[in-house]
Amino acid sequence: MFRMKIVATLAVVTVSLAGVRVQADNGTIKGKVVFAGNAGDHKRTKLNTKKDPNCAKAKKAIGSYSVVINKKTDPMTLRNVMVFVKEGVSKKYDAPSDAIVLQQVGCEYKPHVITMMEGQTLTVSNGDDTNHNIHFLPKKNQEANFTQPKKGMTKDLTLLAEAPFKVKCDVHPWMGCYIAVFTHPFHVVTGKDGTFELKGLPAGKYTVEAWHETFGAKTMVVEIATDETKEADFTFAP
Amino acid sequence: MNSRRYTAIASVLVAVLWLGFATPLLAQDTAAAPSFDVELTGDYGYHLPPNIAPEGTYPHTVDSLIDILHYFMVVLFVGWGIFFVYCLWKFRQREGHKADAKPIKAKASKYAEIVVAIFEAFLLIGLSIPAWASVRNEFPTEEENPLHLRVVAEQFQWNFHYPGPDGVFGKTSPAFLDLATNILGIDPADPNGKDDITATELHIPVNRKVIADISSKDVIHSFAIGVLRVKQDAIPGMRIPVWFEANRTGNYEISCAQLCGNNHYSMRALMIVEDQGVFDAWYAKAAEGPEEFDEDELDD
Numbered sequence: 001m002f003r004m005k006i007v008a009t010l011a012v013v014t015v016s017l018a019g020v021r022v023q024a025d026n027g028t029i030k031g032k033v034v035f036a037g038n039a040g041d042h043k044r045t046k047l048n049t050k051k052d053p054n055c056a057k058a059k060k061a062i063g064s065y066s067v068v069i070n071k072k073t074d075p076m077t078l079r080n081v082m083v084f085v086k087e088g089v090s091k092k093y094d095a096p097s098d099a100i101v102l103q104q105v106g107c108e109y110k111p112h113v114i115t116m117m118e119g120q121t122l123t124v125s126n127g128d129d130t131n132h133n134i135h136f137l138p139k140k141n142q143e144a145n146f147t148q149p150k151k152g153m154t155k156d157l158t159l160l161a162e163a164p165f166k167v168k169c170d171v172h173p174w175m176g177c178y179i180a181v182f183t184h185p186f187h188v189v190t191g192k193d194g195t196f197e198l199k200g201l202p203a204g205k206y207t208v209e210a211w212h213e214t215f216g217a218k219t220m221v222v223e224i225a226t227d228e229t230k231e232a233d234f235t236f237a238p
Numbered sequence: 239m240n241s242r243r244y245t246a247i248a249s250v251l252v253a254v255l256w257l258g259f260a261t262p263l264l265a266q267d268t269a270a271a272p273s274f275d276v277e278l279t280g281d282y283g284y285h286l287p288p289n290i291a292p293e294g295t296y297p298h299t300v301d302s303l304i305d306i307l308h309y310f311m312v313v314l315f316v317g318w319g320i321f322f323v324y325c326l327w328k329f330r331q332r333e334g335h336k337a338d339a340k341p342i343k344a345k346a347s348k349y350a351e352i353v354v355a356i357f358e359a360f361l362l363i364g365l366s367i368p369a370w371a372s373v374r375n376e377f378p379t380e381e382e383n384p385l386h387l388r389v390v391a392e393q394f395q396w397n398f399h400y401p402g403p404d405g406v407f408g409k410t411s412p413a414f415l416d417l418a419t420n421i422l423g424i425d426p427a428d429p430n431g432k433d434d435i436t437a438t439e440l441h442i443p444v445n446r447k448v449i450a451d452i453s454s455k456d457v458i459h460s461f462a463i464g465v466l467r468v469k470q471d472a473i474p475g476m477r478i479p480v481w482f483e484a485n486r487t488g489n490y491e492i493s494c495a496q497l498c499g500n501n502h503y504s505m506r507a508l509m510i511v512e513d514q515g516v517f518d519a520w521y522a523k524a525a526e527g528p529e530e531f532d533e534d535e536l537d538d
Contacts, residue, residue, distance in 0.1 A: 045528035053275035063531030064419045174418040
């Protein structure tokens with residue numbers, strides 16, 4: 001009898017959850033991350049990779065990544081900014097089944113900034129003919145620190161939700177990247193056009209944050225109605 | 239009869255352990271040792287690495303100390319070896335002889351111990367302390383125009399900090415550290431630091447004395463230049479000066495001589511000894527800072 005009750009409860013929960021899913025959420029928050037400072041103060045430089053000749057062989061030069069400005073967009077925008085919903089998501093979402101890949105190529109992390117979901121697989125792979133050491137510096141997750149001495153090695157990890165934290169390579173000090181893990185799918189990283197789009201949001205009031213490794217975080221409260229698309233631009237003016 | 243059986247069992251056990259544990263360990267993926275993209279100068283052979291310090295300076299004292307100690311070691315080794323073989327033969331197990339576990343009480347062994355103690359005191363007071371004194375006493379003065387630089391160790395890299403053409407080091411602080419672009423934490427607002435050089439290769443001019451202040455950012459490392467017989471611990475919170483001079487141009491190895499973590503083996507750097515003119519050209523170029531990274535030109 002007790003078992004029957006459990007099964008019935010589970011069935012009700014499943015059906016109700018499925019019901020929620022069927023109701024499509026089509027709210028969108030989109031915009032761009034504007035850079036309003038002096039681009040000349042933040043020129044990218046070639047990093048010193050002489051310590052490991054295998055790195056120089058793989059790639060002619062690696063650029064500094066602490067500030068990457070898209071100078072060709074109008075206005076100028078910032079690359080590698082995480083834009084995500086910080087507060088306001090009440091629903092539960094499943095992690096996507098496809099893995100996020102963190103590659104080590106030419107002694108550089110690709111991509112440089114990663115946003116992913118709790119429970120999603122993160123595949124760390126070594127594409128270099130040299131030894132890499134992957135060192136996660138999280139506050140909440142367990143500190144990962146492992147080596148991938150050979151080309152083609154991969155390792156799968158899953159992470160708990162956590163604010164952006166740094167990942168570094170102990171063999172090549174210049175290597176660094178950032179990972180943030182969320183309990184929902186509303187997070188993106190700006191690319192060469194400096195824009196972002198958070199799609200599939202239910203109606204509600206959200207705190208949206210733009211996080212940059214050098215310039216820090218900026219937040220904004222955006223309220224959207226069902227199926228509404230709202231523009232919200234962030235501006236960093238260092 | 240019993241002891242033979244035990245020996246046989248022990249041998250089998252050792253063989254099983256070896257096959258079970260050591261073989262998989264040996265077959266494991268091991269990291270390729272990082273190599274330099276240039277050939278190292280000099281024949282390292284089976285003896286000491288080449289000594290590129292000028293005659294009469296402390297690295298040669300170190301060599302003669304090593305030589306003397308090795309001669310003594312040969313004497314000790316051969317002497318004890320002969321005595322050991324003699325004892326094996328003399329006190330072998332045989333009919334009509336019983337082992338005597340009582341220690342002997344003879345004058346000879348007491349005198350031998352006194353002689354050993356005196357000899358060890360001689361090694362320390364007669365050889366090692368004078369050798370160390372020569373390292374410190376020959377420290378170059380400012381009149382000799384030494385090149386000043388700082389060596390900053392970190393897991394797992396050697397960083398070299400030169401003051402640049404103005405000859406003054408910029409202020410450094412952990413607050414300005416950036417592992418990619420400012421590994422020494424030079425204050426960007428300090429005018430003295432504008433021309434400072436950060437390098438991962440040690441460039442030094444030939445036939446000029448160098449004073450290097452050794453420090454560390456994290457754990458204890460040891461700055462070792464084999465060809466110059468330099469070995470100094472790099473200790474966090476301390477800045478320890480060493481000096482050296484090379485009289486031969488070429489590419490030489492700098493290593494870390496203190497186990498400092500899981501990638502200790504990869505903590506090597508290149509020392510490039512070059513003519514003053516070549517060095518000056520490198521110094522002027524390096525003082526301009528890193529080149530700009532043009533992503534349109536280079537693959538991003």
